[in-house]
Amino acid sequence: xxxxxxxxxxxxxxxxxxxxxxxxxxxxxxxxxxxxxxxxxxxxxxxxxxxxxxxxxxxxxxxxxxxxxxxxxxxxxxxxxxxxxxxxxxxxxxxxxxxxxxxxxxxxxxxxxxxxxxxxxxxxxxxxxxxxxxxxxxxxxxxxxxxxxxxxxxxxxxxxxxxxxxxxxxxxxxxxxxxxxxxxxxxxxxxxxxxxxxxxxxxxxxxxxxxxxxxxxxxxxxxxxxxxxxxxxxxxxxxxxxxxxxxxxxxxxxxxxxxxxxxxxxxxxxxxxxxxxxxxxxxxxxxxxxxxxxxxxxxxxxxxxxxxxxxxxxxxxxxxxxxxxxxxxxxxxxxxxxxxxxxxxxxxx
Numbered sequence: 001x002x003x004x005x006x007x008x009x010x011x012x013x014x015x016x017x018x019x020x021x022x023x024x025x026x027x028x029x030x031x032x033x034x035x036x037x038x039x040x041x042x043x044x045x046x047x048x049x050x051x052x053x054x055x056x057x058x059x060x061x062x063x064x065x066x067x068x069x070x071x072x073x074x075x076x077x078x079x080x081x082x083x084x085x086x087x088x089x090x091x092x093x094x095x096x097x098x099x100x101x102x103x104x105x106x107x108x109x110x111x112x113x114x115x116x117x118x119x120x121x122x123x124x125x126x127x128x129x130x131x132x133x134x135x136x137x138x139x140x141x142x143x144x145x146x147x148x149x150x151x152x153x154x155x156x157x158x159x160x161x162x163x164x165x166x167x168x169x170x171x172x173x174x175x176x177x178x179x180x181x182x183x184x185x186x187x188x189x190x191x192x193x194x195x196x197x198x199x200x201x202x203x204x205x206x207x208x209x210x211x212x213x214x215x216x217x218x219x220x221x222x223x224x225x226x227x228x229x230x231x232x233x234x235x236x237x238x239x240x241x242x243x244x245x246x247x248x249x250x251x252x253x254x255x256x257x258x259x260x261x262x263x264x265x266x267x268x269x270x271x272x273x274x275x276x277x278x279x280x281x282x283x284x285x286x287x288x289x290x291x292x293x294x295x296x297x298x299x300x301x302x303x304x305x306x307x308x309x310x311x312x313x314x315x316x317x318x319x320x321x322x323x324x325x326x327x328x329x330x331x332x333x334x335x336x337x338x339x340x341x342x343x344x345x346x347x348x349x
Contacts, residue, residue: 009219010339011039013075014170014203015060020069022052022059023230028067029055031230035222037171037205040197044214044238045207047224052231053207054094056224057173060205061092087115091164094175101149105159108148109135112166134165138192154185161192174206178213186210190217194284215242216280239277239331243313266317267293270302274313278302281331285338296320305329 015037023029029052037043037060047053058064060071062078071078073089081089091112112134113127123131135144138158148156157177164172177193178186194217196202205222208214215221221241225232236244265288268278278300279289290296298317305314315334316327326337 009038009041009335011041011201013037014039014073016072016075017060018070018072020059020071021067021230022055022064023067024055028230030224030233033069033233035233035235037203039170039203040201041203041220042193042197042214042218043203043205043220043222044211044218045205045222045224046209046211047231048226051224051226053224054175056233057092057175057205057207061090061173062086063092084115087167089169090171090173091167091169092173092175093160093164093177101147103148105140105143105146105148105151106131106135108159109144109162109166112163115167130168131166134162135159137165137196138162139188153180154182154188157181157185157189158192161189165196169202171203171205174204174208176208177206178208178210186213190214193217198286215239217284219284237330237332237335239281240312242277243274243331264288264297265290265295267291267296267299268302269299271304274302274304277331281334282338285335287338293320300334 013036017033017035020033020035021028021031022033033056045053045056055064059066062071062073062081062083073081073086078086110123110127110131113123113131117123117127135141138161140155140158140162143151143155143159148159151159161172161177174193178189181189190213193204193206197204197217206214206218211221215238218238221236221238223234223236223241225234266282267290268275268282270278282289293299298319300315300317302313302315305312312329313331314327314329316325317334317337318325328334328337
């Protein structure tokens with residue numbers, strides 16, 4: 001099975017925009033957006049209510065026309081992609097609605113196969129296989145034969161995501177996926193999303209108010225600033241965003257994500273607030289963190305950069321055997337540097 005998401009910035013671009021304006025009529029909410037979404041990338045979209053998060057998701061998903069600019073899906077202008085093909089490439093998950101509460105969980109998920117079935121709507125063997133795989137992925141086999149009206153919000157959210165997965169998309173848009181969920185269910189959901197991005201290369205854009213949770217799995221933060229008119233969207237590495245806002249993940253909301261590989265061991269030396277962010281980053285990229293420096297392959301030292309007035313950091317990472325060293329001044333640069341390390345070769349590129 002392919003592994004994509006340890007360094008999603010190295011993956012191919014799936015969707016891109018160029019000088020995109022979004023809004024309604026003459027009302028431009030956000031102007032001249034130039035963005036990239038890569039295979040396996042998880043993006044947390046944040047902003048105040050009414051800032052344009054849902055409008056951006058609808059526009060990127062092709063459900064709403066942009067006011068100006070260009071959207072490309074796999075380098076093809078999105079207006080040239082048929083609705084049928086878009087439904088195979090992209091799926092949207094919004095606030096849960098139950099149009100027919102008498103549906104079983106299985107029947108509900110089967111609706112995700114609509115881009116693939118013929119005019120008669122009959123499910124083929126391959127469709128049943130995909131439906132079962134999607135239900136298994138979200139660990140909801142016990143919900144398949146239950147009526148959806150009997151399910152909790154967390155259980156229903158699993159089936160909504162399973163229905164989206166049944167479309168076999170490359171990109172999923174999520175609008176407030178953790179709303180109404182308790183803490184344990186949020187962690188289960190985020191673990192699921194992280195594994196899907198890692199193991200399937202699924203790109204995920206999630207509009208959320210739960211950044212303290214999502215920053216543990218997201219590679220990128222898109223922050224909409226409502227204080228400007230039109231609004232302004234800023235894109236940054238998740239940890240760099242946390243440093244700028246002095247927002248660190250809560251130790252009480254630790255997320256245990258299943259990893260596919262653990263290519264290197266790293267020892268981290270940093271003030272507590274930076275150590276938490278560094279642990280978050282290396283865990284997300286599949287590294288093993290050790291408290292014993294002598295047993296590590298690499299050692300990293302991080303501190304706030306006293307020269308910078310922008311809250312940047314300074315870090316240096318050293319290979320324990322060769323003493324080769326690289327350094328930089330942001331978490332984004334750290335991701336770039338560590339992605340170029342030769343696994344288990346004793347060298348740095």
